[in-house]
Amino acid sequence: MENTFRDQIKLLSRMLFTFFFLFLILIGGLFYLIDNPETFESSKTDSLQDVTEADDKVENTIDLANGFIDDEGMEATIQNCTGCHSAQLVTQNRMSREGWKATIKWMQETQNLWDLGANEELILTYLSKNYAPTKKGRRQNLENIEWYELE
Numbered sequence: 001m002e003n004t005f006r007d008q009i010k011l012l013s014r015m016l017f018t019f020f021f022l023f024l025i026l027i028g029g030l031f032y033l034i035d036n037p038e039t040f041e042s043s044k045t046d047s048l049q050d051v052t053e054a055d056d057k058v059e060n061t062i063d064l065a066n067g068f069i070d071d072e073g074m075e076a077t078i079q080n081c082t083g084c085h086s087a088q089l090v091t092q093n094r095m096s097r098e099g100w101k102a103t104i105k106w107m108q109e110t111q112n113l114w115d116l117g118a119n120e121e122l123i124l125t126y127l128s129k130n131y132a133p134t135k136k137g138r139r140q141n142l143e144n145i146e147w148y149e150l151e
């Protein structure tokens with residue numbers, strides 16, 4: 001009687017230990033899933049792939065990764081003009097060749113922009129061709145307006 005009781009206690013404690021162990025694995029698994037939800041979400045890895053593909057994609061002649069117009073000289077411009085500020089600071093501007101040259105000179109004199117060497121001609125041509133001032137004497141006509149009568 002004494003012996004079997006002990007055996008039962010041993011069996012019970014082994015079972016408890018096993019369940020406790022399994023419980024730990026379960027909790028560990030749950031925490032892993034919380035930290036890495038993409039394990040079961042294939043859509044997330046898909047969109048990640050889309051982003052990587054967009055890096056090399058050029059659509060409507062705009063390079064999707066940086067917003068520059070795809071043309072000769074774009075690479076040199078990206079290399080020399082996006083290190084200190086965003087690409088948008090460049091692409092939002094419209095200047096003549098002289099204007100771009102003056103901006104570059106200003107950055108060289110005051111902002112530590114390096115000597116662009118042979119790339120300067122390439123960059124100036126690229127910028128003055130693709131980011132030239134739009135000559136418009138007056139604003140564009142409004143389009144698609146729904147006119148209404150004043151009462």
Ligand code: HEC
Pocket residue numbers: 077080081082083084085089090093103104107111112113114123127
């Ligand atoms: C060494 C750093 C550096 C590099 C490289 C650089 N710039 Fe700049 N640029 C600046 C700083 C600093 C400003 C001022 C930013 C501000 O006002 O917030 C600036 C401003 C500008 C502006 C706005 C000027 C204005 O009047 O508001 C333009 C346009 C510009 N940069 C174009 C370029 C182009 C094109 C190149 C490549 C040839 C270039 N930047 C490379 C530092 C740099």
